[in-house]
Amino acid sequence: MDRHLEKSDLATSIAAIVSELKHLEGPLLPILHAVQQTFGHVPDDAVPMIATGLNLSRAEVHGVVTFYHDYRSHPAGRHVLKLCRAEACQAMGGDRLGEQARARLGIDFHETTADGAVTLEPVFCLGLCSTAPAAMLDGAVHGRLDASALDSLLAEVAA
Template identity: 70%
Template structure:
């Protein structure tokens, strides 16, 4: 959804999500995923609500949010480009590809282009090791990526 919201709206929407999922075994990760799906990121205002409802400390919830790379603390761009940083992709030129993609976009990992089109994120294995280097654009995986393929993905995201 990618909407920045504040105050009571966050509390109410967070509370609805937590109450719907807290009966699950190990509900914290599904709750965080649903919150990120709802808001486009995990707003800091959600953490005390989650902690209270799950009888956890704020530190525990914060620790989980910051441990997993998939959770964002700010809204992403309209498209999210994830570049694999795992060893197989690195061995097949992933480091050079990442540097070239960062230069093309004019941003670093965890940043969004000024036009709001693309957020660039590292990911530590997409499961395409035999097709390295790999990337994911908005959930669609792309293997054997070279700079021309990366340029095509960026052009697609900027349309």
């Protein structure tokens, strides 16, 4: 993702997204999704533009953006690994997997590796309790993880 996004380019893109989606009932979430899809995150500068487009206040949009963990304020790494930290997965050894991932990548949760390859995130329940412990890599879910399965996932993303 281009970190030096020009404000005028951003404005043009946001305006296009807003005008395409504003007719929906409850258009803010779909717009935020589209923005994140386009830019990989919801830039701070986009918030006032979306607010103006929907005639909301900046604060209101900020409140919604920050309520949902999936909306990012900064771009993620090339891959995003989400490890489930909820009860069932914890009971099945999820904590150990978390430590393994943090050690192998050399980062904590919510961080991105220095080379920009991976972002590690906790997630609270992927709905895969029956196949715990579970993870999601770039949108694809993986169940019944163990140390070696996680290692191969990590190897895949580090490449």
